[in-house]
Amino acid sequence: MEYGPPPLFNQGVSARARLAFFSFLAVLLIVIDARVNALDTIRVGVGVMLYPIQRALLWPRDALVQAGRYVTTVQNLTRDNERLRESAAEHAARLLQDDQLRLENARLRQLQGLRERIGVKTQMVQVLYEPRDRFTHKLVIDHGSSDGVRAGNPVIDEQGVVGQVTRVFPMVSEVTVVTEREQSIPVEVVRNGLRCIAFGGAEPGTLELRFLAANADLSSGDAVVTSGLDGLYPPGLPVGTIARVERDVKDQFARVIVNPTGGVDANSVLVVLQVTAAPLPAPPREDGRGEHPGRRSTRR
């Protein structure tokens, strides 16, 4: 057995052993976080610790923005005022019509004995910052679980769906935007009611409708809205417009690229829809003796 000379300067555990230890720990954490979601309490703890620092560091930017706002010229203000007045006048007609339609709808629903669609509680939130993550596009908003925001709540702006709350801290929460690859929304095409699922697109900043037959009746310019089938997104929220449809002979599916309507890039004020997700019905059993579909839908 060979013995090396004793180390002249004791440096503690060797660098390689440390590397092995910490890398193993990191990989372990990654696996646990990605597969089991068991680390959320630790994450929330660290997040609460970081929160005051984060807020303090947002202060300089907010102060700059405030100062910029303070010195906006009269010209800007008058222009904005003009524009707002125009859009108010434009919307007024539509609102009146909307009121009438809603009344009519309520009456018809009563007639049909359908349940009233439950009004969704909404909450206005502000985007605090965008994390510097190059791989996923997220937004951090200034309301968290203490304000009733829950993971899974849809987030919209005045134009359409922006994303979904994916992680909740006590004071802040993370919103993953719809154009992220892991995000998916059940949607339908307004023109013909074709139902499908929109996923985040391969190109940055777009969505993709997957698993649609190559001869599906779609054309660019079609509006895509949520279908509400998942019980999370209320039906009818605008998601995007079809930018182009690529039909390749080799593929049996059409490749449909959708541009999002909601401003996923530049937004400071968003609305969180505090939907309480109805528990999904149990999937039908494999042997075909599942519950009757009609009964399932009434139970929801």
Added chain:
Amino acid sequence: MRLWRLRRAGGETAAATPAALQRGQPHKQVLRPVSPLFIWVTLAAGLALDLLPWGRTPLVPDFLALALVFWNIHQPRRVGMAAAFLFGLLTDVHDGALFGEHALAYTLLSYGAISLHRRILWFPVLSQSLYVLPLLLVAQLASAAVRLWVGGASANWWVGLTESAVGALMWPLVNWILFAPQRRPISRDETRPI
């Protein structure tokens, strides 16, 4: 002894050939001992700079990584992989990344810096940035690899490359700032031995 390390003043163009070693170092400056408080304050400042709302602004380097590399090279016995790991966890929470992703990246970064620190110190500051660039790239690659492994990420390679390049270009500046307190002229004191 390690507190009073000798160090060549930067800006020299000599390569680390044996000839250069024999020629002797024309400018030697005795550095003052580093204060541990300063180390941790600068690391925290690096983290704070990373926490600023940069959003998707391009070309913003990872300040925390730069500070970590600097202290790993110059004070490897004080700032080691444990610090890198813990700072990585904090970054993970702020970025909403996977728990452990930046921790792994910074651990690798720290290991690279610590194992290269004797060699890097032979070079003038500008050449040191050529060593710092691959270190930063390794950290970027590590987090990209984690994302690809876990899935659901579309990596934008150019962003990582440019960020690392800007970080490496900032290395002389980082050196200047983080060495400033150690370079302070010693107060005039005739009775002092050095």
